[in-house]
Amino acid sequence: MDFNDSPQEAKIREEVRAFLSQHAEEKDINAEEEGMMSMFEEEGSDEQFSQIVTAAREWQQTKADAGWACVTWPKQYGGRGGSILENIIFSQEEAKFKVPNTSVFMLGIGLAGPTIQVHGTEAQREKFLPRILRGEDIWCQLFSEPAAGSDLAGLRTSAVKDGDEWVVNGQKVWNSGAHYSNWGILVTRTDPTVPKHKGMTYFLVDMNSPGIEVRPIKQITGGANFNEVFMTDVRIPDANRLDQVGNGWAVALTTLMNERMGIGGGFGMFGGVGLVRNLVKILETYHVNGQLAIYDSASRQRIASYYSRLKALELTGNRLMSGLAKGGVPGVEGSTLKLSIGLLMQEMAAFCMEIQGPMGALVDENAFAHGTFQQLYLGIPAIRIAGGTDEIQRNIIGERMLGLPSEQRVDKGIPFNEIPTSARVA
Numbered sequence: 001m002d003f004n005d006s007p008q009e010a011k012i013r014e015e016v017r018a019f020l021s022q023h024a025e026e027k028d029i030n031a032e033e034e035g036m037m038s039m040f041e042e043e044g045s046d047e048q049f050s051q052i053v054t055a056a057r058e059w060q061q062t063k064a065d066a067g068w069a070c071v072t073w074p075k076q077y078g079g080r081g082g083s084i085l086e087n088i089i090f091s092q093e094e095a096k097f098k099v100p101n102t103s104v105f106m107l108g109i110g111l112a113g114p115t116i117q118v119h120g121t122e123a124q125r126e127k128f129l130p131r132i133l134r135g136e137d138i139w140c141q142l143f144s145e146p147a148a149g150s151d152l153a154g155l156r157t158s159a160v161k162d163g164d165e166w167v168v169n170g171q172k173v174w175n176s177g178a179h180y181s182n183w184g185i186l187v188t189r190t191d192p193t194v195p196k197h198k199g200m201t202y203f204l205v206d207m208n209s210p211g212i213e214v215r216p217i218k219q220i221t222g223g224a225n226f227n228e229v230f231m232t233d234v235r236i237p238d239a240n241r242l243d244q245v246g247n248g249w250a251v252a253l254t255t256l257m258n259e260r261m262g263i264g265g266g267f268g269m270f271g272g273v274g275l276v277r278n279l280v281k282i283l284e285t286y287h288v289n290g291q292l293a294i295y296d297s298a299s300r301q302r303i304a305s306y307y308s309r310l311k312a313l314e315l316t317g318n319r320l321m322s323g324l325a326k327g328g329v330p331g332v333e334g335s336t337l338k339l340s341i342g343l344l345m346q347e348m349a350a351f352c353m354e355i356q357g358p359m360g361a362l363v364d365e366n367a368f369a370h371g372t373f374q375q376l377y378l379g380i381p382a383i384r385i386a387g388g389t390d391e392i393q394r395n396i397i398g399e400r401m402l403g404l405p406s407e408q409r410v411d412k413g414i415p416f417n418e419i420p421t422s423a424r425v426a
């Protein structure tokens with residue numbers, strides 16, 4: 001395992017830093033606490049949100065003009081044709097500068113764009129990709145349903161052909177950003193008479209279409225970042241179907257593979273390690289300042305355990321990076337990292353609240369460290385569910401790393417509408 005940049009990687013890092021220094025100010029490395037909790041924050045007003053999007057769009061366009069908007073996208077679609085590792089280097093360096101947060105474009109750039117590149121027609125690529133690259137559209141992912149999350153192939157939202165259009169009915173849930181998105185990637189069931197993986201079709205849906213109702217879900221943290229999306233007789237032109245009728249599962253797998261590989265940006269594997277590192281740092285700062293009394297041996301042992309687990313995470317992350325540098329793709333290390341980061345952060349947040357004594361129960365502006373740890377404690381379960389739950393990560397580790405027998409699949413080969421269920425049959 002090599003911890004240092006290769007000469008080529010060092011050159012890219014230098015280029016990235018030159019670009020960033022030209023457009024933004026470098027952050028104070030001691031102020032890492034700032035912005036750490038943004039993913040769990042309460043939503044601001046519409047006006048504040050619109051300012052955030054305007055700033056994000058300007059920054060996205062500056063990156064696009066310099067060829068840094070979508071590092072891994074092929075050059076023919078406006079990308080840089082770079083590797084995953086180059087993308088990680090860009091994200092690592094970008095995180096050190098004061099630049100607008102472009103996470104509203106994450107699902108477009110990370111999921112919709114790559115899926116359209118692989119499965120889209122030339123007309124679809126020309127229509128959608130440049131707008132995604134420049135942050136002109138905001139995309140959401142309409143996959144999960146009340147009875148289809150881990151088992152996504154069990155989805156029931158139906159699409160029925162009517163002339164040159166499809167008529168869609170059903171409900172999606174947990175759709176991040178659907179309330180401010182203007183496009184969505186949608187998987188539907190078009191044939192319930194064949195086994196579940198074979199009867200699905202994938203669409204690009206205009207979120208302003210009549211019949212789409214988006215209802216934000218209030219979270220325990222106070223924010224409302226994700227939604228329920230109800231679709232009643234929504235008409236989608238056949239021109240917005242991605243790939244063949246019945247091939248939706250293969251298209252969805254392209255999206256899901258990109259979701260897993262979405263390291264480097266947002267809450268990716270390295271972002272997660274970074275968060276744990278920040279937490280250790282904050283704990284240390286408050287302790288040194290005498291604001292937290294962590295003198296008893298039991299507490300010291302726990303902090304030492306967090307620190308050593310953080311180091312193990314960093315080394316696993318480095319092993320993954322090293323593999324990527326040699327041309328590999330992220331493997332089971334990704335599952336071990338995601339599982340460990342979520343568990344570790346939850347434990348640390350609970351510990352940080354515990355050592356505050358009665359103050360640990362406060363969540364408003366009177367709370368210690370502005371309630372950072374309390375917010376974190378409430379928000380972490382989302383991390384342990386999104387992108388594959390803890391249990392699903394354990395299944396992956398068990399089957400692919402430890403060679404344990406795979407799960408029984410009682411619905412294999414059975415037509416979807418003959419699988420026993422308590423839910424409505426599509």
Ligand SMILES: Cc1cc2nc3c(=O)[nH]c(=O)nc-3n(C[C@H](O)[C@H](O)[C@H](O)COP(=O)(O)OP(=O)(O)OC[C@H]3O[C@@H](n4cnc5c(N)ncnc54)[C@H](O)[C@@H]3O)c2cc1C
Pocket residue numbers: 140141142143144145146147148149150151173174175176177226381382383385386387388389390391392395407
């Ligand atoms: C922050 C966040 C953002 C999200 N954003 C989006 C989005 O933008 N678009 C979208 O479509 N979805 C989104 N989701 C939904 C997410 O993909 C699902 O929540 C996730 O796939 C789990 O599905 P579920 O909630 O239906 O739980 P279920 O799959 O019903 O699982 C319930 C419980 O059963 C366990 N379980 C299920 N299957 C197995 C198994 N085979 N073996 C062992 N245990 C199992 C699970 O681990 C879990 O504990 C988001 C979720 C979160 C938390």
